[in-house]
Amino acid sequence: MSRIGVVGAGSFGTALAIALAEAGRDVTLWARDAEHVADMVATRCNARRLPGPVFPTSLTPTADLSDLTKSDAVLLSLPMQQLEPFLGRNRDVFDGMPLVACCKGVSLQSGNGPTAIIDQACPNSTSAILTGPSFAADIGRGLPTALTLACANAEAGETLQSLLSTPVLRLYRSTDPIGAELGGALKNVVAIAAGIVIGAGLGDSARAALMTRGFAEMRRFAEHSGAAPDTLSGLCGLGDLVLTCTSEQSRNFRYGMALGQGDAFDPAVTVEGASTARAVAHLAAQRSIDMPIATMVAAVLDQNLSVADAVQALMNRPLKEE
Structure with missing residues (x-):
């Protein structure tokens, strides 16, 4: 056995x-x-x-x-x-x-x-x-x-x-362990952002947009870190992102919802995405990687930016091709 x-x-x-x-x-x-x-x-x-x-x-x-x-x-x-x-x-x-x-x-x-x-x-x-x-x-x-x-x-x-x-x-x-582990790590950051969107009452269309742009950030950071381009299109990236951003079983999503609603969250519950957002925002700044969603999540977590200001900052980014 x-x-x-x-x-x-x-x-x-x-x-x-x-x-x-x-x-x-x-x-x-x-x-x-x-x-x-x-x-x-x-x-x-x-x-x-x-x-x-x-x-x-x-x-x-x-x-x-x-x-x-x-x-x-x-x-x-x-x-x-x-x-x-x-x-x-x-x-x-x-x-x-x-x-x-x-x-x-x-x-x-x-x-x-x-x-x-x-x-x-x-x-x-x-x-x-x-x-x-x-x-x-x-x-x-x-x-x-x-x-x-x-x-x-x-x-x-x-x-x-x-x-x-x-x-x-x-x-x-x-x-490709680098791609697999970054997919699992980065989707938690996006899940917090998705929870903020729903908690703040911004709707499912905004969540869909957030998930799509968040996935682009995930791929960008992973590829810059040496991951294979297609790894995050599988279970460990896109699959995990969809589940975590759409279910209240997800601790990261529930945590984001609490932030969006202005409610307290149980400090005994481990929210891996919170630490990951801070680490990724720091690494992205060091490496000059454009990670607006992760950066905004980290700023909200550290109370350097309100939820309303974070949403406005994301919506006011320069227009560009997808």
């Missing part, structure tokens, strides 16, 4: 662990909170982060990272800003193992994406990223989901694709 380790018992890590265990893998799910682990062991579910789905018998929660060292691959389902410090502290545990990032964003600390962080911290590991249009609740319920698995090493990517695909989790392989 194949053995999979999952680091991070949030909603997405838990959902992946359940899906893989349901498909016959031996899965170990790590959480840092021993009390949380004890609750999961006792109840055979993760009521804190993913209420409802029951753990298959082959899913074992643990608070001991050493329990993951015999895994055929380890999925790193941590918030983006935690990935770099986590691997820095635990590189000796994971270096040499196949490591698959399951987070979306850009590090505020280094400006790197997930696979670059893995490569630097664990140079003897094979790095990959699993990304695309998906909600943890759907995966946990066994609903069909398609994702992109990107690994620069084609042979290793094929092995991981076979290892991690299930009857309801269909993985499409790519050798």
